[in-house]
């Protein structure tokens with residue numbers, strides 16, 4: 001990887017920070033090659049400079065130079081702010097620029113309608129990227145060359161695992177792994193509440209549930225066995241686990257998960273259509 005590439009984060013919130021942290025932790029780039037831009041939050045810029053040693057600004061005389069010079073511009077604003085930000089970005093796009101979008105719902109076609117034909121990598125990471133355990137879905141526009149492809153992969157692998165998909169599947173990724181950590185938190189909350197209502201202290205409940213979820217995920221990963229097989233292995237006929245799983249089955253938890261993911265996917269598509277309709 002060329003250590004002298006310039007990475008400019010256009011949007012400096014939590015998603016941008018997660019990627020920056022991963023890149024610095026994995027030494028993909030030095031802080032002097034990372035610039036971060038936001039709209040108005042000065043305290044946030046100062047915080048990022050202090051925490052990571054990167055350059056951060058919202059002064060257009062500086063940020064336009066950063067954007068024009070960047071090899072990779074990471075689009076990291078909320079979907080509602082994307083059109084305006086891309087319109088402002090357009091004059092800064094150079095032949096060598098690659099855009100790497102983290103924005104939910106925003107299609108490659110919409111990006112290119114605003115900024116013109118250029119290399120675009122569309123991604124959907126998740127919040128676990130902050131600790132290097134992200135799960136990111138990614139697809140590429142036809143303009144992305146071999147070197148740019150390698151740059152994008154290296155960046156994304158710095159924050160976790162990467163799954164390449166066709167663009168039509170990115171909204172599904174949003175529904176599965178993009179929003180997925182929240183589903184797991186929701187289940188953890190429910191399990192902690194159940195433990196407390198069974199008489200455990202909140203502290204006991206939390207430690208047990210955290211370790212249970214962590215251990216179960218690691219069991220699947222390390223043994224290579226499917227969740228279904230591992231579930232069957234721990235479910236003795238007539239035992240306690242079977243009694244509990246019977247209730248989850250009767251309450252259609254499996255169906256509820258499918259419906260939840262489908263709703264998240266549809267919402268991502270709707271957000272994308274809304275952005276497109278602003279043009």
Ligand SMILES: NC(=O)c1ccc[n+]([C@@H]2O[C@H](COP(=O)([O-])OP(=O)(O)OC[C@H]3O[C@@H](n4cnc5c(N)ncnc54)[C@H](OP(=O)(O)O)[C@@H]3O)[C@@H](O)[C@H]2O)c1
Nearest residue numbers: 011012013014015038039040041077078081085103104127
């Ligand atoms: N958070 C996640 O885990 C996650 C996961 C996957 C994907 N994403 C995607 O990442 C994107 C950002 O999410 P986030 O949670 O990081 O949001 P966030 O914390 O609200 O950050 C958004 C950033 O964009 C900046 N911004 C907005 N308009 C701008 C403009 N015109 N020019 C320059 N900067 C501008 C904001 O600046 P000010 O604060 O100064 O207004 C802020 O720094 C979203 O599109 C989301 O879909 C997030």
